[in-house]
């Protein structure tokens with residue numbers, strides 16, 4: 244039996260299958276299960292040697308840890324002494340994988356190398372100062388043109404739900420955009436949705452450490468992810484092309500401007516999902532729109548139209564859907580011609596005095612959410628969605 248199904252059955256379906264449609268979950272798990280062969284693993288090891296760019300220490304540590312876990316299993320080395328910094332870091336990375344099965348570590352190693360090969364290769368092909376299209380991403384389309392780096396969420400058939408890979412790719416794309424020669428950065432969605440928020444299937448892949456480890460890893464990922472938005476140094480603009488849900492809404496409080504189509508809606512149904520606000524919205528929303536209006540959205544899950552979101556200050560301006568792309572991009576191209584250093588410095592002076600506070604809020608929200616993810620309220624909501632029993 245697949246681990247998630249087993250755990251959910253144990254924990255949330257005490258007497259019957261009324262809450263969870265078991266075959267649906269099982270089918271879902273079968274569809275998503277992938278295993279790398281020994282040959283794939285060996286190919287990946289060879290690929291690492293061919294990487295043209297140094298992927299950096301953090302990634303090298305991840306590779307080391309996954310390699311050791313895949314070949315030897317859980318960490319079996321004694322913890323190095325305090326002054327043995329390099330071996331201590333390696334030990335820490337390996338030990339953090341706990342009892343992750345060898346096959347999963349092998350698969351994660353292969354995935355990581357494959358993402359490195361594509362992203363590093365694509366960036367190494369870029370000539371400085373030239374327009375470019377990055378094809379190295381699985382879940383994004385990233386282009387840089389006319390002084391604008393556009394990060395487009397690209398899972399239109401899943402309403403641009405953010406799976407774990409997408410969280411990592413967005414962080415990667417933001418880090419790259421913060422250093423490239425564009426003046427402004429834009430986040431938008433491909434298809435009819437801006438984003439349906441966190442991909443609820445993220446909850447299905449339960450590691451051997453159980454739901455507690457899953458929740459802990461989720462909180463670490465979320466904190467790092469939101470931190471990238473807090474620290475982003477250039478003007479960051481959201482082009483909200485359609486409905487936005489959950490984390491794709493809460494993050495808007497960290498953007499410097501938000502342009503929305505009149506088709507867009509803004510929905511944060513955290514209580515319905517047994518969850519709590521993230522993306523620093525527990526701090527930014529009351530400041531932007533008043534505590535009572537923030538409560539309507541974040542606690543009672545009130546869905547706002549684009550016009551309402553604009554009236555409450557979350558959205559900068561709303562455009563008719565028929566002319567949205569044309570009008571917004573004309574405007575953005577004009578902004579991108581402004582002196583980039585002046586824009587950066589002005590953003591810094593507007594945002595910097597809040598940064599420390601935002602990081603503290605982010606940490607607190609992630610820790611609260613970690614607890615919520617372990618609650619029956621949350622798990623029932625996820626199971627209900629996955630078993631096709633509910634939608635927002």
Ligand SMILES: CCCCC/C=C/C(=O)SCCNC(=O)CCNC(=O)[C@H](O)C(C)(C)COP(=O)(O)OP(=O)(O)OC[C@H]1O[C@@H](n2cnc3c(N)ncnc32)[C@H](O)[C@@H]1OP(=O)(O)O
Nearest residue numbers: 400401402404439440441442443444461465489490634635
């Ligand atoms: C680790 C960091 C965690 C950060 C914490 C973040 C919290 C949040 O973001 S909370 C918000 C979570 N989002 C949702 O609860 C939305 C769930 N989705 C829906 O309710 C609906 O899909 C819809 C209202 C967004 C759209 O409905 P509809 O127009 O009828 O389209 P479908 O439901 O048929 O969707 C097409 C396709 O996409 C899949 N999908 C859509 N959203 C998600 C999602 N958030 N997670 C996973 N999958 C999603 C949907 O299941 C369909 O898939 P297929 O059936 O395979 O075609």
